[in-house]
Amino acid sequence: MAPGDGEFKSICRVCHGGCAARVTVDDGRVVKVRPWPGSPFNRGRMCVKGLATPQAMYHPDRLTHPLRRVGPRGAGRFARVSWDEALSDIAARLDAFRRETGPESVALGQGTGRHHYFHVIRFANTFGTPNWYEPGLANCFIPRITVSNLTYGGFVTGDYCGETPPRTILFWGHNPLVSGPDGKLAFPVRDALAKGAYGIAVDPRRSETAKHCGLWLPIRPGTDAALALAMIRAIIEEGWYDREFVEAHTTGFEELRGRVAQATPAWAEAITGVPAASLLEAARRYALDRPSILDWGVSLEQNPNSLQTVRAVAILRGLTGNLDVPGGDVFGSELVAAYPVLRQALPPEAWAKRIGADRFKLLGGLRAFMPSAHIPGLFSAMRTGDPYRVRALLLFGNNPLATVANSRGVLESLRALDLLVVADHFPTPTAALADYVLPAAYWPEIDQIIELPFVAPRAVFAHRKLATVGECRQNELILNDLARRLGLPGANESLTDILDQRLAPIGLTFDELAERFMVMAEPRYRCYTEKGFRTPSRKVELSCKALARLGYDPLPSYAEPPESPVSAPDLARDFPLVLTTGARRPEFFHSDGRQIERLRARRPDPLAELGPETAARFAIADGDWIMVKSPRGEIRLRARVTRDIREGVVSIDHGWWFPERGGTDHGVFASNANVLTNDGPPYDPAFGSYQLRGLLCAVARIEPVAGGVAPAHPPGDAA
Known part of the structure; x- marks a missing residue:
């Protein structure tokens, strides 16, 4: 229930940034959104998207009630139906698919970084389907998380909020002054640069962030691994690495040194187009003018050499000792319990049916961070039936016709489905193809908690439902209602029950956190000196034994993109x-x-x-x-x-x-x-x-x- 009129603290979720906001509600309507000055992440500032929340929330095109298709697929003709009618029919059809062709014939998709992210996974696990996706999993963020876990036992993020400012920031394929993702927001980055941190930008564009940097490396897209390997070599051969840290807290140094022996600055210049002198200057500053932050982005992962590209860049932190130190890249604090996605509810035999799991072990296998389906294979299965037919797709905040590669193939796949359900805020090109379109709640219409920064959290925030437009519902509640109708495990747990479970480690309920709004952990550094890193060797793995056991190269390497002026x-x-x-x-x-x-x-x-x-x-x-x-x-x-x-x-x-x-x-x-x-x-x-x-x-x-x-x-x- 909404708390009534007044001014309330909340967390803006227009994107996956997480700006703390002051939301003014008058006569049950959100009338103004302004930044809240008390958050260390956005520091009293917000982007234009968040400020425009009332215009989006009450836009005349906003979806406000459930719709059912009444004409041919793609004709865009729908009729209004009740929630009960829509969810009863959807549940009945899902149950039929489950009985006729197995739960794996139903897939779920979602957009990036939304409040319902883990609840979608929970529903998939309890329904029994291994086939869920988010557009970026193979091509955004999951490779960086996984590689960080394998290399130094956890994901790290820049220490922009500590008392020690960074001296150097290496922005690699990342433009945080615009994207501001996951709590690593634009505002602390901008402040750090304004206070004297030296910025280095690896990007074919002189982006908004790069324009604030002292050094711009305009790299040929897709050749990042070559640049990183040459920087590793320079740091080693010039003696710029942190010798004490490397000797005490890393393993595989000599193997790495051998691997990069031929990766000279001249070799890298010929491939990347980055002048050798600029490469050396970037490597020297990052290694010696410390503490340094390495702020990396999605472009590292959007190539068929994703694993080794990310590995090469990740290793720079370990060589230079810029891990878990004030003003460097730091680990998060485990303030709350993990979201109960009920992974154990997915039957063992379902794992083998996950599309792509047999080929891509770090995406869909047992060692994957969030095991999911391979998107190209999943959409292919919809239209070809290979390895089996995927008959239904439930989408939550995802518009794959615009956001998934090969748009024409996506269109063919969606047309081949027996059931397409889309939950979103607005009619989209994808929603025009749906059998049911469900009106999803906007961020001021939901109850949820958010940890910031994402995956390496140092704070937990609550934002509660402040208003409701029409019949809009929170996606978690839509999924819960479907789960109850299908008799799924955990279906009787309310969202509040789940949030209270997660908050138990800090001794608060959701209602209590909503009153306090924010709980922040005290910063801790150099924890590795007590227990080592969370890797099998307890050290930073420059050569990774876990990768070798999985059949992958334990050392980073470069591969020319398959479609480039060189390869084609x-x-x-x-x-x-x-x-x-x-x-x-x-x-x-x-x-x-x-x-x-x-x-x-x-x-x-x-x-x-x-x-x-x-x-x-x-x-x-x-x-x-x-x-x-x-x-x-x-x-x-x-x-x-x-x-x-x-x-x-x-x-x-x-x-x-x-x-x-x-x-x-x-x-x-x-x-x-x-x-x-x-x-x-x-x-x-x-x-x-x-x-x-x-x-x-x-x-x-x-x-x-x-x-x-x-x-x-x-x-x-x-x-």
Whole structure:
């Protein structure tokens, strides 16, 4: 129940950042959202997305009651139904699939970093399906978490909130001043740079973060492992490593030294395009001007060499002793109990049926951090029936037509389903294909706790339901209702029961934490001096025995991206430029927010950034509409010509669709980066990661059309 009118503390969840907010409720409506100054993470500041919460929450296009499809799939015709009618029918159909073709024929999908994340996993486990996904699992964050666990026994995050400021910050494929993820928010980073920390940015773009840095390394996309290996070699051979830490607290140093012996700065320069002198300066500063933070991002994982790319970068922390020290990269505190996902409820035989688990052991196997299905294989099973047919998909805050690679393959897969259920805030291109569309609660409409930073937490916050729009429901409650109708294990535990269980270690109930709002752990450093690191050797594993036992190389290595000017020179004749996807803009979170007038006015068009020499080569001027084409398709974007990008590289926004265009697909194929991407092999052997950056493309100027972009319908779609 909402607490009534007034001003309340909460945690903004427009993105997966976690800004503490003051929410004003008047006459049962959220009327204003402002930052709360007491959080050490956002420090009294918020981004424009959070400030626009009331406009999003009460937008006229907001989904406010359950809908059932009444016309052909994709025609976008729905009728209003009651919650009881919708959930009863969905549960009955899920039960039928479970009996007829097994629970594995039902899959669940969700968006990144949402409040319901672990509850979706809980439902999948208790239903008996091993097939759940989140778009980034193989290509975002899970490789970094897993590699950190294998290398030094836990995930780490920058110590921006301690009393000792960092002297150097190495931003590797990461733009936190815009993305601000997981409690590692933009504001402490900005403050650290403003107070004198020296920034180094590894990025083909001089991003918003890179513009605040003293050194920019404009790398060729997809070649990060080569740069990291050369930096490792330089740190070792120049004697810049922390000798005392390495000798006492690491294992595999000599094996690593042998592996990188040929990774000279000149070798790396030829591959990455980063000048050898800049590489050496970056390595020297990070190693010697300490304490240093290594702030890494998703681009490291979006290639088929994901495991070893992330390993190479992770090892830099261990070599330099920048682990668990004030102002460096630090471990979290285990304040609360883990979310009870009821992993034990998933039958042992189901593990073997998880799509991709037999091939990608660190994604879907027993050693995986959050065992999940391989997305390309899962969507392929929907349309081909190999290895078996996936008949139903339940989506919670996920718009795969815009956010999953190979958009046309995704469309074919969704059309082949017997049942598609979408829970979201707004009608999306994916929702237009659904059998049921369920109105999901927005962040001021939910009860939940959040630990910050994510995976390496130092604080726990509560945010409680403050208002309700229409018949919107929290996704956890939707899943609980389905679980009860299906008679699943744990179905009688309420969300409050679960939250109280999690908070038991700090002696609080959810209601009590909601009154206090925040509990923060006292900082602790150098815990490894007492018990070592949480690895089998109790040391930082520069050469990882656990990887060797799983059949993977225990030492990092470089592999050229499979689609690049080097590996595919014949293809490069027709597609001479290098494409990097996934650029973030402060107004939007992935595919969210494009119907919010306040946000869209600031960022009306999808952008493609390219350098002035590249633009001149193709007679493109700043502001032109251009076509960007890959071997898989073509899209239209507005050109931004800038010196803040490596020449020969095209960087494009992702997540674009056009709510204002209406119809059945909302123009999702017109400017969608995933029309250009490929979800096919080769895959990373451990995680199943595939190439989303460093692909090949071509560009050409096009004439503008009404609305900025021309219609783009896939074959067989109604125009």
